[in-house]
Amino acid sequence: MRWIRWALIGATLVALPILAQNAPPAPSTRFVAVLDPAHGGTDGGGRLSSGQLEKTATLALSVRLRSLLNARGISVVTTRESDATLDSDRRATLANHAKAQLCLSLHVSESGSGVHLFVSSLAPAPEVQFLPWKTAQAAWITRSLALAGALNSAVAHAGLNVTLGRTALPGLDSMTCPAVAVELAPERASDGSVVAEPDDASYQAKAATALAAAVLEFRSEPRQP
Amino acid sequence: MIPRYQKVLFVLLLAASLAMAGILWHLRNRAHQRMLAGEDSAPTQAPEVEPAEQATLVAANDADGSLLAQERSLPLPEDPGTRARVLLGKLLDLYASPDSAHPVPGGAAGIAQVFLLPAQSAQDPLPADTELAVVNLTGSFAANHPSGIETETLTVLSICATLRANFPHVAQVRFLVDGQMRPTLAGHADLTRTYLTVNAVPTGASNP
Numbered sequence: 001m002r003w004i005r006w007a008l009i010g011a012t013l014v015a016l017p018i019l020a021q022n023a024p025p026a027p028s029t030r031f032v033a034v035l036d037p038a039h040g041g042t043d044g045g046g047r048l049s050s051g052q053l054e055k056t057a058t059l060a061l062s063v064r065l066r067s068l069l070n071a072r073g074i075s076v077v078t079t080r081e082s083d084a085t086l087d088s089d090r091r092a093t094l095a096n097h098a099k100a101q102l103c104l105s106l107h108v109s110e111s112g113s114g115v116h117l118f119v120s121s122l123a124p125a126p127e128v129q130f131l132p133w134k135t136a137q138a139a140w141i142t143r144s145l146a147l148a149g150a151l152n153s154a155v156a157h158a159g160l161n162v163t164l165g166r167t168a169l170p171g172l173d174s175m176t177c178p179a180v181a182v183e184l185a186p187e188r189a190s191d192g193s194v195v196a197e198p199d200d201a202s203y204q205a206k207a208a209t210a211l212a213a214a215v216l217e218f219r220s221e222p223r224q225p
Numbered sequence: 226m227i228p229r230y231q232k233v234l235f236v237l238l239l240a241a242s243l244a245m246a247g248i249l250w251h252l253r254n255r256a257h258q259r260m261l262a263g264e265d266s267a268p269t270q271a272p273e274v275e276p277a278e279q280a281t282l283v284a285a286n287d288a289d290g291s292l293l294a295q296e297r298s299l300p301l302p303e304d305p306g307t308r309a310r311v312l313l314g315k316l317l318d319l320y321a322s323p324d325s326a327h328p329v330p331g332g333a334a335g336i337a338q339v340f341l342l343p344a345q346s347a348q349d350p351l352p353a354d355t356e357l358a359v360v361n362l363t364g365s366f367a368a369n370h371p372s373g374i375e376t377e378t379l380t381v382l383s384i385c386a387t388l389r390a391n392f393p394h395v396a397q398v399r400f401l402v403d404g405q406m407r408p409t410l411a412g413h414a415d416l417t418r419t420y421l422t423v424n425a426v427p428t429g430a431s432n433p
Contacts, residue, residue: 046371046372046373047372107374111376112287112288112373116375121424163289163290167374167378167413168414169413169414169415173415183375
């Protein structure tokens with residue numbers, strides 16, 4: 001009977017690697033980014049010097065950034081894919097339902113220069129089970145500042161002027177994820193003259209590439225509670 | 226021979242003419258007296274101008290998103306609400322100037338009123354003299370304000386910082402447009418919330 005015991009041990013050793021290969025993979029957390037192209041529909045937003053409305057330029061920037069992030073294996077949820085009217089509460093609702101690891105609210109403007117990054121001006125607060133809608137972002141301020149830091153580094157590395165600030169923006173304050181409002185302003189020379197408008201395709205591509213690089217960097221950072 | 230009725234008619238017409246001349250003379254004198262009385266009520270002295278005082282305007286700069294404090298010598302009224310309106314009007318005049326670093330059209334006319342009220346807080350008890358400033362902007366100022374997160378945020382923060390620099394007891398600021406609540410200034414900056422002046426701190430100082 002000894003040979004039977006050895007045969008069972010041998011069969012087990014052979015079968016183990018095969019079983020291991022067929023075992024279901026360990027569950028991995030999906031990295032989801034929410035892109036919120038601001039304005040849309042009846043809300044045109046600001047008007048650029050080219051005559052284009054802000055809602056059109058933000059949608060174009062969102063499409064570019066979504067393609068870059070998808071190509072890098074990041075799942076993207078957008079609050080709008082067309083010229084649809086969405087209020088700020090609806091945008092925050094969509095972002096919160098996506099259980100995203102980060103949210104970027106995309107804007108363009110004729111004022112200032114380069115890329116403006118804004119984090120909510122709410123004071124940091126501990127995360128609790130039920131959050132007030134108007135100040136839900138307070139529990140994510142620390143992570144939002146970390147995200148703004150990653151975006152700042154990447155955009156500056158791309159050679160674009162960056163301005164960091166805090167703001168009270170409807171919608172952003174209600175998001176339950178690390179959230180930053182990104183405002184693309186004209187690229188200006190040192191004398192203040194405009195080099196590229198925010199709706200310029202190559203300028204948007206440059207900015208989107210930098211933002212995508214920042215999202216990748218942020219994904220690799222160790223998460224804090 | 227002149228008939229009698231013609232003599233009577235002549236006398237009556239002569240009397241009427243004299244009476245009318247007398248009335249005309251009297252009316253002329255009254256008009257003259259009225260004119261002299263009007264001249265007496267005209268101002269003969271220049272209106273009193275309040276003495277100039279040192280005030281701080283915290284002006285925004287779109288180029289780098291900064292808030293810079295500028296010292297100015299301005300004649301300011303005594304009443305705190307009027308004083309705040311004049312100060313904020315001067316700030317908006319800076320923004321309306323052609324070489325402004327934060328161009329916003331409208332100028333001083335963009336501030337309709339400023340009310341200073343006792344402040345309240347649901348969370349933390351505030352000192353008794355803490356005040357809330359309610360800044361009532363005009364609809365035309367909001368309608369013509371450039372749209373954008375940075376430019377709108379800087380306008381709001383520079384108003385808060387200017388109030389804080391000149392009225393240390395003002396801890397909170399709320400905004401109205403034409404006396405009504407409005408969701409945003411020009412599509413971005415939230416005007417429904419109460420701003421804390423402690424969060425609006427100038428990043429530097431500059432000479433005018």
